[in-house]
Amino acid sequence: HPTPNAEQEDRDFNVNLKWQKQEEDRDINLMIWHDTNRRYYDNPGEWKHTGPSTHKTYTMGLSFDYTKYDLSFNDEGTESGHILTWGAEIKHNRLDSSEVGYRQDLNGAAFIQDSWQPAELENLKVTAGVRYDYNQIFGGQLNPRVGFTYRLQDELSFHASMGRAYRAPTYDDLYWPEDGYVGGNPALLPETAWAHEAGLRFINDKGDTQAELNVFQNNVSQLINWAPDSEGVWRPSNIGSAQINGVEVLLKKEFNQHFRGNLNYTYLDAKDLDTNNQLKPNHKWGLGLSYTDQIGDDQDNFTAGLNGYIVAGRPDGLENYYIVDANITRDFTLGNENDQKIKLSFSIKNLFDQRPELVSGYPIQGRTFMLGISTNF
Template sequence: MKKTTLDTIISTVVGSSIFLPLYAQAQDVASSSAQATDVMLVTAIKRTDPVTNLVTPIVEITKQDILASQANTLAEVLRQLPGVQLSSNGGYNQPSRIYVRGSSDVVILFNGVRLGSATLGYSDISQLPLAGIEKIEYLRGSRAAVYGADASAGVINIMTRGNNQETTGSVQATGGSNGYQSYTASTFMVPSDKAWLNITAQYQHSDGYNVATFGDDDRDGLENNNFVADWGVQLDPNWLIRMNGYYHQGQTEYDYNPAWGASADQNKTDNYSMNGQVIYTTERFVSNLTLGNSQDKSKTQHNVPSSQTVTQRQQVTWRNNYQFTKVNSVGFGAEYINDDVGDSDTIYDVKERDNKAAYLTLGHDGEVVQLEGSVRFDDNEQFGDKTTWQLGTGWQFVEALRLTANVGTGFKAPTFNQLYYPGFANPNLQPEESTNYEVALEGEHIFLNWRFAGFYNDVDNRISCQSAFSTCTNNNLIIQGVEWVGSFNTGLLSHQVSLEYLDPEDKDTGKDAIRIARDNFKWQVGYQADSWQANISYLYQGKRYDSGDVRLDGYSLVNLAASYKLTRQWVLSARIDNLLDADYETAATYVQPERSYYGSIAYQF
């Protein structure tokens, strides 16, 4: 009998979730093609897959997991995942960046459509709303051969709610330390048996605290307005039309170093992503045409004339999967992305570029052997043609054990800032090229489910920037390491543990890559009985270097969360972050929040 090792690990790493069969991009369409015990995922190789045949590890975070954690931000959810490290210039809404297995080459998707800034080169996760999110899929390992640039380390796909055939809603109010306030209202309407509309609105405010050790000693507060919507209509058993998106408007205060001279100390953001999808599904075939439009807009102001940076992104994606036998499938598709920074105040020598791509995937889901492969061809307007590929295999050599192996290549083009920003540009930068290897052993036992992996990532022409105001250069980097992920139960308590050791060495200097800790340990314990639910999480990250020879100390975080269901509709919740009041930084001179308290009340209908 085929074992479901990955399925078990997925469900236990982030908490006790109940999975139902669904297409992540076309829910409740042609469900007869899946067994009721399978999780249907699309992130791994842009096809609809049960997790049992995935070779690369993938984690599903459900809405129930998010509610149990009582997280206020996406960063708080992601930081507990295996392989994830974060760097942030302070607390809520301050610029934040995610690393997976020591690499920042991580693609963030919203309902399958790429997010991010063409000037920064990554998606600032502090600006992505958590409210209204139904599920997050997190894949660690190379997927550049399917998702292109920036997917050499992993993929994070944030998804909104589809049709559940039931009208529901909720309102929630949260208050906490540093004057934090959050008010959220959500409604899911089913006007007919073939259509739905899901709307979530949220307001956030915080007086903040002094996030930097330099500059003014005033509080650095925030104010956010978030809106998430999802609409769909089932035209017939095969055709589905769906539209979804989010809008984020925020203002964040921050500090600047007087040594820099006059500088702004406020940042206004105006971001959105809108997607339209036409999906055709039969028992063996799925086709999805997606049109996407997104904006990443940041405007700095106060003390000096305002300055704005804007990325307008147009994206067209066509992806298909055909299961031609019970265990074999083929996927194929094409993608077009256009990035335009012409509305920015900064004068860039080049203001627009596009990327065209086509890909092909093959999969075999045998009882004993699983195989997957993909190849992608990119035509980048600025840097020319590039072909990337990925191969993976799994071998169920005994009932409780499986051996897997993966190898994949990737590339990453320099950003507009890195190439053209006045005073800091390096127009001679070359694209990064990487080769990523992984070997893993998975075990499923009565008392313990686990996965042990070793990985090696060889990056040539890595684009290295010591700070936001320094000229970037190309160097060479090797990131190698091992990780162990496991889950087990002790009575009413569920445990999820991950350990990771990294060696992120710059081959040119012999130094560690900046802001990457070698030692990482995470432990989550959950309890649920009757009307009570409680969670405790522990996170340790070791010492790491920042720019130059600045060394950041290691730190430990303990967070507590508990909730009590007063009635079927009313829920009370409380949370303590940084219980031990650790003093720590994830970016030099930017202080993270001290011990913080939060409470909330929610009504569900």
């Protein structure tokens, strides 16, 4: 395990450029991003110490989506409204590690979705779509999804959906540096799942109170799960067959024009169907409170918030824990003819510097400070 002299330093740098065009009957979005993560780790007190480890990952991506509103098709003399969305993305991942060397791959996806409002059934909305994911290492996967929403009353609606989900292993899953206590698994396979969900949603007439109750079941093949192996080393492996059943409750409330709050709870029963072992924590509570206002002659937006969650009923004897995050954002109007605005954001992750073990012997990242800036051209 890490000795008292062990040191870890993480650095993240993220840049996003987004172009958006909004018209009465269509939206177009184009985004380019670049993420860099550098993890430095040194444990000079460990047995057979060979020096520090440096693990750097880079991701560059491009995404595009196009939404067309109010598409109509004449069905036996009636007009039915459609909202059609399609798009694609491409990502290049690169790894440079003192432990596992150099890796790279190129991945992509394309999707199309139609949201249909039948003219003769004004309380019903049907959504259907399909997404194709391609991974250079693992190949391609076609993932369909269909769902509907039915308004039972003015303030109450019922929704249900089902679809297939796909997740390829990340570079951390595959190539996490091996130190005798934790390590990646290059032999991992992608996980796939059939997800089913149904629920009720309440929104009052004023729109300032919202409540949801959802139930869901995910049947997962090759679930990627971090747990101790036969030698006690924490590493990910594929669970051949797993089932995740759950219930989610969500409450949102606008107390006045400045203060908003939310409360949520999720119960999970995640089991390995072959061994009946618990795979994920049973309980998660979340709480959030935010304050918004407009400041100065230019009425620039200001937001401050606190968000926290509690995780309990963890597997493998791990202790329960709580985390609280804080964030502030402020718009500033530049003195040009277009009244261009910039947005500054500052956040503190893990405000109280809690250090619960994410896996045995390895605490979660401590208090972290993040500063961001964005603007629209």
